[in-house]
Each structure stands twice: as C-alpha cells, then as structure tokens.
Amino acid sequence: xxxxxxxxxxxxxxxxxxxxxxxxxxxxxxxxxxxxxxxxxxxxxxxxxxxxxxxxxxxxxxxxxxxxxxxxxxxxxxxxxxxxxxxxxxxxxxxxxxxxxxxxxxxxxxxxxxxxxxxxxxxxxxxxxxxxxxxxxxxxxxxxxxxxxxxxxxxxxxxxxxxxxxxxxxxxxxxxxxxxxxxxxxxxxxxxxxxxxxxxxxxxxxxxxxxxxxxxxxxxxxxxxxxxxxxxxxxxxxxxxxxxxxxxxxxxxxxxxxxxxxxxxxxxxxxxxxxxxxxxxxxxxxxxxxxxxxxxxxxxxxxxxxxxxxxxxxxxxxxxxxxxxxxxxxxxxxxxxxxxxxxxxxxxxxxxxxxxxxxxxxxxxxxxxxxxxxxxxxxxxxxxxxxxxxxxxxxxxxxxxxxxxxxxxxxxxxxxxxxxxxxxx
Amino acid sequence: xxxxxxxxxxxxxxxxxxxxxxxxxxxxxxxxxxxxxxxxxxxxxxxxxxxxxxxxxxxxxxxxxxxxxxxxxxxxxxxxxxxxxxxxxxxxxxxxxxxxxxxxxxxxxxxxxxxxxxxxxxxxxxxxxxxxxxxxxxxxxxxxxxxxxxxxxxxxxxxxxxxxxxxxxxxxxxxxxxxxxxxxxxxxxxxxxxxxxxxxxxxxxxxxxxxxxxxxxxxxxxxxxxxxxxxxxxxxxxxxxxxxxxxxxxxxxxxxxxxxxxxxxxxxxxxxxxxxxxxxxxxxxxxxxxxxxxxxxxxxxxxxxxxxxxxxxxxxxxxxxxxxxxxxxxxxxxxxxxxxxxxxxxxxxxxxxxxxxxxxxxxxxxxxxxxxxxxxxxxxxxxxxxxxxxxxxxxxxxxxxxxxxxxxxxxxxxxxxxxxxxxxx
DNA sequence: GTGTCGGCTGTAGGCCGACAA
DNA sequence: TTGTCGGCCTACAGCCGACAC
Numbered sequence: 079x080x081x082x083x084x085x086x087x088x089x090x091x092x093x094x095x096x097x098x099x100x101x102x103x104x105x106x107x108x109x110x111x112x113x114x115x116x117x118x119x120x121x122x123x124x125x126x127x128x129x130x131x132x133x134x135x136x137x138x139x140x141x142x143x144x145x146x147x148x149x150x151x152x153x154x155x156x157x158x159x160x161x162x163x164x165x166x167x168x169x170x171x172x173x174x175x176x177x178x179x180x181x182x183x184x185x186x187x188x189x190x191x192x193x194x195x196x197x198x199x200x201x202x203x204x205x206x207x208x209x210x211x212x213x214x215x216x217x218x219x220x221x222x223x224x225x226x227x228x229x230x231x232x233x234x235x236x237x238x239x240x241x242x243x244x245x246x247x248x249x250x251x252x253x254x255x256x257x258x259x260x261x262x263x264x265x266x267x268x269x270x271x272x273x274x275x276x277x278x279x280x281x282x283x284x285x286x287x288x289x290x291x292x293x294x295x296x297x298x299x300x301x302x303x304x305x306x307x308x309x310x311x312x313x314x315x316x317x318x319x320x321x322x323x324x325x326x327x328x329x330x331x332x333x334x335x336x337x338x339x340x341x342x343x344x345x346x347x348x349x350x351x352x353x354x355x356x357x358x359x360x361x362x363x364x365x366x367x368x369x370x371x372x373x374x375x376x377x378x379x380x381x382x383x384x385x386x387x388x389x390x391x392x393x394x395x396x397x398x399x400x401x402x403x404x405x406x407x408x409x410x411x412x413x414x415x416x417x418x419x420x421x422x423x424x425x426x427x428x429x430x431x432x433x434x435x436x437x438x439x440x441x442x443x444x445x446x447x448x449x450x451x452x453x454x455x456x457x458x459x460x461x462x463x464x465x466x467x468x469x470x471x472x473x474x475x476x477x478x479x480x481x482x483x484x485x486x487x488x489x490x491x492x493x494x495x496x497x498x499x500x501x502x503x
Numbered sequence: 504x505x506x507x508x509x510x511x512x513x514x515x516x517x518x519x520x521x522x523x524x525x526x527x528x529x530x531x532x533x534x535x536x537x538x539x540x541x542x543x544x545x546x547x548x549x550x551x552x553x554x555x556x557x558x559x560x561x562x563x564x565x566x567x568x569x570x571x572x573x574x575x576x577x578x579x580x581x582x583x584x585x586x587x588x589x590x591x592x593x594x595x596x597x598x599x600x601x602x603x604x605x606x607x608x609x610x611x612x613x614x615x616x617x618x619x620x621x622x623x624x625x626x627x628x629x630x631x632x633x634x635x636x637x638x639x640x641x642x643x644x645x646x647x648x649x650x651x652x653x654x655x656x657x658x659x660x661x662x663x664x665x666x667x668x669x670x671x672x673x674x675x676x677x678x679x680x681x682x683x684x685x686x687x688x689x690x691x692x693x694x695x696x697x698x699x700x701x702x703x704x705x706x707x708x709x710x711x712x713x714x715x716x717x718x719x720x721x722x723x724x725x726x727x728x729x730x731x732x733x734x735x736x737x738x739x740x741x742x743x744x745x746x747x748x749x750x751x752x753x754x755x756x757x758x759x760x761x762x763x764x765x766x767x768x769x770x771x772x773x774x775x776x777x778x779x780x781x782x783x784x785x786x787x788x789x790x791x792x793x794x795x796x797x798x799x800x801x802x803x804x805x806x807x808x809x810x811x812x813x814x815x816x817x818x819x820x821x822x823x824x825x826x827x828x829x830x831x832x833x834x835x836x837x838x839x840x841x842x843x844x845x846x847x848x849x850x851x852x853x854x855x856x857x858x859x860x861x862x863x864x865x866x867x868x869x870x871x872x873x874x875x876x877x878x879x880x881x882x883x884x885x886x887x888x889x890x891x892x893x894x895x896x897x898x899x900x901x902x903x904x905x906x907x908x909x910x911x912x913x914x915x916x917x918x919x920x921x922x923x924x925x926x927x928x
Numbered sequence: 929g930t931g932t933c934g935g936c937t938g939t940a941g942g943c944c945g946a947c948a949a
Numbered sequence: 950t951t952g953t954c955g956g957c958c959t960a961c962a963g964c965c966g967a968c969a970c
Contacts, residue, residue: 335759
C-alpha cells in the first residue's frame with residue numbers, strides 16, 4: 079500500500095533499516111555521542127562528586143525555550159546557588175526528531191560535603207574517537223543535483239580501502255546512526271581529477287535528517303571496524319521549541335523545586351544536559367571547582383585564555399582580560415560563583431562570546447606573563463586571525479607555568495589532553 | 504541557490520506564501536482554532552472565574568511526555584487540590600511543527616472566593632464555524648500518485664462555485680492555515696462520473712504538513728469569504744515529545760511550584776491547555792463546577808451519559824453507570840473532586856474510555872428515568888451500535904427532565920447547544 | 929584537492945478517465 | 950458518490966566528467 083516504503087529503494091538495499099523504539103531508553107554509543115557533542119564537551123564520571131548550579135540549569139532551559147532567564151521569578155522554593163552532589167548515573171541520548179545529543183544525569187545531593195573524605199575523583203572524561211572525520215556540508219553536498227564529496231584524507235582514514243583494480247573502484251558502505259538506524263551509501267572513486275564520492279543513498283539521508291548546507295556530518299570507524307555516523311547542526315539553527323507543554327515560568331519553577339525537594343529529602347533528581355544548547359556546563363566536577371575557586375588568584379586586569387569550538391568543529395583559544403568580579407545576581411543568588419567574572423575579549427569579532435564566565439572555564443595567565451609578556455599577548459598588538467594549532471609553543475609554556483603556579487596536577491581538570499583531534503586535517 | 508523554493512512552483516503561484524514568525528505570538532483565528540480543536544472543546548471566557556485542578560494539569564503534562572503521572576512525587580510545594588481563579592487572559596496557539604492547537608491561559612488565584620460577589624458568569628463559549636467541512640484522508644488522498652478527492656457536498660457548501668461553462672470547470676483556491684500561511688490549490692471538476700478534485704498544490708501541502716492517511720483536513724469559509732484550512736492528526740499519532748529540556752519529574756514539580764507561588768503571592772501564572780492531548784479539561788468554569796458539585800445527587804448505581812468525539816470528528820453520547828465514589832488520590836489530594844467518580848460503560852468497546860470521570864463531565868439520568876426507564880436504557884438490553892444522531896428523541900426528553908431537576912438554566916454550562924455541526928453530512 | 933556546473937538518463941510525481949464499491 | 954487503479958507524460962532526481970579555484 080501507500081504507507082510502505084518505496085519498493086525499489088528497499089530492494090536495492092539503500093533504504094534505512096529498522097530503527098530503535100522512539101523512547102530511546104538504552105545508552106548510546108559513547109564515542110559517537112561525544113563526537114556529535116563536540117570536542118569541548120566532557121562528562122564527569124559516574125560515582126564522582128560534582129557541583130550543580132541551578133542558575134546554569136535555568137540558563138539552559140531558557141535557551142531551549144528561547145526565553146531570557148526571567149528576572150521576575152524568585153528563587154522559590156528556596157535553594158542555595160550550588161549543590162554538591164554525587165553523580166549517581168549518566169545516560170546518553172539523542173533527540174528522535176533532530177538527532178541533537180543530550181545526557182540525563184541523576185544527582186544525589188550531599189548534605190555535608192566537608193565532612194566526607196575527599197576521595198581523589200578522577201577528572202571528566204571525553205572519549206573522542208581517533209578514527210573519525212567531520213565535514214561541513216557544502217551547497218553541492220546538500221543539493222538534489224548530486225552526491226557527497228568526501229575529503230580525500232577522510233576517505234582513506236575512515237572508510238575501508240577500495241579495490242582499485244575495479245573500474246571505477248566502488249563499494250557499498252553501511253553506517254549506523256545514534257538511533258541504531260543503518261544507512262547505506264554507494265562509495266565510488268571517479269571523476270577527473272579522481273575523487274571519493276557518496277552517491278546512491280546519500281540524498282535519502284540528507285532529506286531524512288533534513289540537513290542543510292552548513293550542517294556537519296561525521297563518520298567514525300569504531301574498534302570492530304563498524305562505521306558510525308552522526309550530525310551536528312549549524313549553530314544558527316536553534317532548535318526552537320516553544321514547548322506547548324509547560325510555560326517557561328513553570329519550567330523555571332520546576333528546576334528549583336526539583337532540586338530543592340531533592341536537597342531537602344536527600345533524594346535523587348534528574349536533569350538533562352544539552353551540550354550544544356547550553357551556554358555553559360552547569361554540572362562541574364567537584365575537584366575542578368575546588369581548584370578553580372581555591373587555587374586561583376583572580377584580580378581585575380588579569381589576563382586569561384579560554385577554549386572555544388570553531389565553526390569547523392575544531393578548538394581554539396581566545397585571549398581576554400578580567401574587567402570585574404562579583405555575583406551576576408546578588409539578590410537571588412548571592413555568593414554564587416556562577417559567571418562571577420566579567421571579561422573583555424581581545425578580538426573585535428568577540429561579539430557573540432560571553433561577557434561573563436566562571437572561574438573554572440578560564441586558563442589564567444599567571445605571574446610570568448605579567449612580568450614578561452611576549453609581544454603576541456599585548457592588548458594593542460593586532461595579531462593575524464589565528465588558526466587552530468598556531469598556539470602550540472604557547473601551549474607548552476602554559477603547561478609548565480601552570481604546573482609551577484598550581485602545584486603540578488592542575489591540568490587534568492582543565493582538559494588540556496586530547497583537544498586537538500580535528501585539527502590535523 | 505539550492506535553498507530557495509522550487510522555481511516552477513513559486514512562479515506558478517502554487518507555493519506557500521510567507522509565514523508568520525515562529526514564535527506565534529498573536530491570537531489565531533478563533534473559528535479555525537475551534538474547528539481544529541474539535542466539537543467538545545470550549546474555553547471559559549476571559550474575565551470569568553474558573554476552577555483550576557493541578558491534578559488535571561499534571562495529567563496533561565504526563566500525557567505529553569508519555570509518562571504516567573508518577574506516584575512517587577509528593578505534593579511539593581504544597582497546594583490545595585483546586586484553585587478558584589480569575590481567568591485573566593486566553594491566547595490561542597498552534598504548534599509550529601505539528602499544527603497542534605493549544606491555548607495559553609493566564610490565571611489569577613482568588614484568595615477568598617466565597618467573599619466575592621457571585622457575578623453571573625456566562626458559560627464557556629465554543630464558536631464552531633458553520634460553513635466548514637472536515638474529511639479524513641484516504642490512502643489515495645495522501646499518495647503521491649494523485650490529488651485530493653473533495654466530497655461533493657463539501658465542495659458545494661464551502662468552496663466558491665465553479666464556472667461550469669468552462670471545460671473542464673476549474674479555479675485556483677487560496678486557503679490560509681493557522682500560521683497565516685497561504686496554500687494554493689487547483690480546484691477542478693472532471694472525471695467520469697464528474698467529481699471535485701484538488702490537484703496542483705495538494706501534494707506540496709501533504710508533504711509539508713506530513714499528513715498521512717487517517718489524518719483529517721478541514722476547510723472553512725469565514726464571514727469575509729476567505730478560505731481557511733486546518734488539520735487534525737489521527738489519534739494514534741501521539742506527538743511524542745520526550746522533551747530533552749526538562750525531566751518529567753521537574754515538570755511535575757514545576758506545575759505545583761508555579762501554582763503554589765501564584766496562590767501564595769496572589770500573582771498570575773500561565774498554563775497551556777492542549778485539547779487533543781489532555782484526557783480532560785482541567786480549567787472549569789466556576790459556575791459549571793458549582794452546579795455539578797452542589798446541585799447533583801450522585802449515588803453508586805446511578806445511570807449517566809457522557810459526550811465523546813467520534814473518529815469522524817462528530818459527537819456521540821455513551822451510557823454508563825457509577826460504580827464508586829471517592830478521591831483518586833486520597834493521600835496527596837484529599838477532598839478533590841477531580842475524577843472522583845468510578846464508572847463502568849455499557850458498550851463492550853469501551854476499553855479506551857476513562858474509568859474515572861469528574862462530576863461536571865457527565866449528564867446524570869435523574870429520577871424520572873430510574874422510576875420509569877425506557878427499554879433502550881436498561882443494562883441488559885443489547886442495542887445495535889448507535890450512530891450519531893439516533894438519540895435525538897432521547898435528547899429532547901433529557902433536556903426537559905434536566906431542566907426540571909436542576910432549575911432551568913443548568914443546560915448552558917453543560918454544552919448542549921451547537922454540538923451536532925458535523926453530523927449532517 | 930574539491931566545489932560547482934552542464935549534459936544526459938531514468939524514474940517517480942502527478943494529471944487523466946476507467947471502473948467498481 | 951468516491952476510492953483505487955492503469956496509462957501516459959514530463960519534471961526533476963541523480964550519475965557523469967569538465968573545469969576552475
């Protein structure tokens with residue numbers, strides 16, 4: 079009948095296979111999830127202690143509902159600006175409609191965190207896959223006129239090698255997405271000059287995922303040689319969700335009441351973390367928080383760097399100066415450390431970047447730099463627009479000076495490791 | 504470029520025109536909204552007093568998130584089982600993705616409802632349009648193979664009359680949807696035997712709205728002769744929305760906290776009412792509530808009727824018997840009237856119907872019936888499956904007996920008027 | 929090395945009346 | 950009266966190398 083899928087596509091094996099149930103209850107492939115979440119996202123390990131910031135949670139909810147965090151809503155039921163919690167569970171998910179990745183965390187508030195033995199919590203983990211590539215789609219890639227142009231080194235690194243004795247060399251690829259749905263593509267090496275292409279099956283994928291030029295697609299080869307694929311929507315596409323379920327005010331209250339009730343009764347509560355929606359992480363490893371708050375001397379005028387994700391899904395550091403200190407909302411959330419630093423950014427293109435950040439988000443440039451700043455760091459020098467990786471020498475120096483300043487093991491919680499996985503292309 | 508709409512369609516005038524902003528802030532066409540909401544949905548007038556039931560609100564949220572109303576969540580912050588409120592504002596909306604209709608109500612809790620003068624609130628209003636038709640789509644209607652077959656009487660009633668001197672008679676129709684988006688269709692009268700069809704433009708509409716066989720489409724001609732169109736999804740398609748924004752527990756808390764805070768501070772709060780998602784209305788006109796609670800004698804064994812919407816978007820009444828009385832949740836919500844009646848239904852196909860209803864949802868069959876029940880109402884008689892409208896004689900009798908029992912004006916709040924608008928086809 | 933285009937081809941989208949329920 | 954189908958035509962999806970940045 080008319081409700082069945084097109085027969086030809088199904089017969090030729092280029093139609094998607096059966097998908098998971100819509101509920102998406104199981105835990106997703108962690109490598110793929112992290113690849114889609116991006117290089118900056120790391121999740122604290124289950125069983126570790128974390129600091130939960132209701133303000134940050136509300137910021138995420140407000141961003142999701144496209145409302146500013148309403149100033150008129152009181153802190154009701156009353157709740158402190160941060161809760162030390164045991165991270166009881168983390169499950170990885172992806173939105174059934176948009177493939178947007180998110181994590182559900184189950185938090186158990188700890189009543190007297192100071193009394194507990196400070197076990198050596200390990201830092202946050204970010205298992206970024208090694209054998210993967212990520213390409214931002216061009217107009218040609220997403221048009222119905224043709225297929226997908228695979229970057230040469232990407233194809234050679236991630237896809238099975240073609241049999242080049244064939245003319246033209248071609249094979250069928252099967253890649254599994256976050257919902258365990260299989261997608262079939264014809265991979266061919268042709269054209270003058272020769273190039274790798276995905277042809278048959280590609281347009282089905284593009285239309286099913288509603289991909290547009292500017293969105294990114296990524297392929298992974300996992301340990302068992304299985305191909306995985308995921309997508310990252312362009313930043314402009316805010317997954318608008320005016321949510322006809324609950325008013326934004328009620329959601330705001332819900333965040334507070336759920337946490338308040340859990341803290342009062344020492345019971346668990348659940349939150350969703352949307353890495354690509356939230357302006358900042360609001361569940362921070364306790365060790366990272368402690369180091370940032372107790373081991374860092376911040377003053378107005380201090381110079382720092384902070385990591386951002388580039389449009390090419392890579393990372394780069396931006397320079398800034400601390401211009402002020404103080405609570406973002408001293409009435410409702412006094413003595414919170416959430417975004418307690420007012421900052422200015424060196425580059426004029428910094429319009430979108432936050433004007434308030436939290437202590438644990440920055441990498442301070444300590445005394446050695448203030449005594450002897452290299453020319454590249456002065457406020458007046460106009461550097462050419464930096465490319466990913468052109469700070470490598472500085473990185474090395476930074477690590478040494480920070481170790482000297484903070485006592486050797488400060489780096490683990492600041493996520494220096496494994497950041498440059500996408501810059502080698 | 505590739506992001507622009509198909510040129511041919513745009514040039515020929517069969518592509519949708521510019522739409523409203525995604526936020527959908529303005530108030531929608533009320534006639535169209537009510538047509539999409541269905542014949543049973545009525546909204547209390549702005550400025551009237553209503554009763555708000557948190558339990559019912561939570562039921563709707565749970566239905567939207569596909570969770571049962573969790574039994575483990577306490578009534579926190581504490582809130583009474585019902586709040587008498589002033590209905591401060593009502594705005595009509597439609598989901599940007601699904602066209603699902605919903606209403607936002609702003610409620611102001613009234614502290615001492617008994618002290619206020621009981622102004623004669625008018626009953627709820629349901630402006631169902633007169634010049635409209637609604638058709639459930641067939642497999643042929645939604646397939647890409649052809650167009651849309653318009654029922655003859657529908658075309659003659661709602662569409663502009665064709666010029667039958669042309670061969671074949673044809674015209675272009677422009678119909679506006681809930682988002683003020685215009686859709687263009689070619690309306691032609693052809694075939695052997697002759698019939699009305701929508702051809703060019705129809706498949707664009709079907710794919711844009713993602714209509715499937717079983718969904719319904721409805722057309723309205725308003726006062727100014729402007730054509731409006733709306734859709735009703737088939738019941739099976741639960742707009743699943745696991746809502747990666749807030750956990751269902753937090754939403755539950757949010758409902759309670761928002762209402763609790765508003766009641767405590769005598770301030771307004773906002774709720775969304777999703778007519779086609781909610782099992783029952785949870786904002787009830789105060790007058791309707793009072794009449795049902797204080798003027799109705801309910802006892803176990805009592806017979807009643809209740810109105811339901813049929814699959815054909817019409818209405819019919821089902822017979823039932825009260826089998827028990829009592830709070831649905833005596834621990835958290837004692838002395839609530841929400842679904843306080845346990846009921847059984849006469850027909851064996853009653854599997855989906857609620858086993859608990861509220862007083863104001865039923866039409867009790869009062870003493871005259873108990874003294875002298877007509878054969879059709881006895882529990883043992885097996886009536887043939889009733890069709891809409893075959894209770895007309897009974898209706899007439901019911902009205903008289905109820906007026907006698909309840910004092911003359913009881914009918915307005917029970918929505919007897921204007922119910923049979925779709926059964927005449 | 930790869931983004932975009934013109935050219936070509938095949939298929940499916942879509943308009944028609946036939947026919948039957 | 951209207952749901953489904955076969956027939957038919959054509960627009961566009963989609964594969965190809967050319968060419969340029």
